[in-house]
Amino acid sequence: MDVDSVLALATRARGKAKRVLLRAPFIKQWSEQRYFAARGRHVDDRPWLERGRFGVLEDLRQGFFAQRDGSDMLPADVVDVADRFVQRLKADTSNKPCVRISPADLAADPALFKWGLSDANLDLAECYIGLPVHYLGVEVKRERPDGVATEVRQWHIDVEDRRMMKIIVYLSDVDEGCGPFEYLDRQRTRRAVAGLNYWSGFVPDANMASAVDTGEWLRATGSRFTSVFVDTCRLFHRAKPPTTTDRYSMTFSYSSTTPYQVFPEFMQTRKTMLALRSQLTKRQRRASMME
Ligand SMILES: O=C(O)CCC(=O)C(=O)O
Ligand SMILES: [Fe+2]
Structure with a gap:
């Protein structure tokens, strides 16, 4: 095992310990009070949103979910980089259910990574989370149509934070299959959550079906650039195992600056972030945990 894997395991263990500790009644109450006080203090500092994102914030606040056509939201240079990554993923010949662009490759062609740090996105994340935010980075992936329910293709609720915002943008048309x-x-x-007595981890389909009828499961289908804004720490979700066609997509993730837990294997390394540093504004450096 290399140093990065050991560090990733240690970070995971620390995150889990923190989540366990925060379940103890007295500590939970103290931590909730601190959390709501911090949000209260931040109310006046919340940024203004551009008009297009206002409705998204409303939907997120009401139902932790919004779906939009994102074609107007993405600048041409970002789409170019995304398409290059899709071509690279298409050329992959392994038979892994999910293939991802590596953090190093994302940093080598940084327009896409940096779009996650645009004011419009940081403003939205900050308004929704109600606190200053950390940008956890972007994941670009291909889900192969093998129908296998592994990893995040199983039902779960993300454990990173109290609130989180993810922007999932489809890079191919996505229907039921x-x-x-x-x-x-x-x-x-x-x-x-009540029926399954759920705290964390993955739930097999059959168990979920016993708690909530499959007819009540919802799906975000749509053409390329359909965008989902979602708080994955608040809703049960998964990537439905694809059966007919590959799914290409990218996911931008945001948490507060004090998440319970992060997963460093999906994040940029300190070294690549330092190389990008001179291209980032102060706000972007803060959001990338560099200041
Ligand atoms: O890619 C998806 O559809 C969802 C994956 C997931 O569980 C997540 O991004 O939190
Ligand atoms: Fe998830």
């Missing part, structure tokens, strides 16, 4: 983002709305998530 192409592995759409699948989720339960707020009420059904609550019902499933």
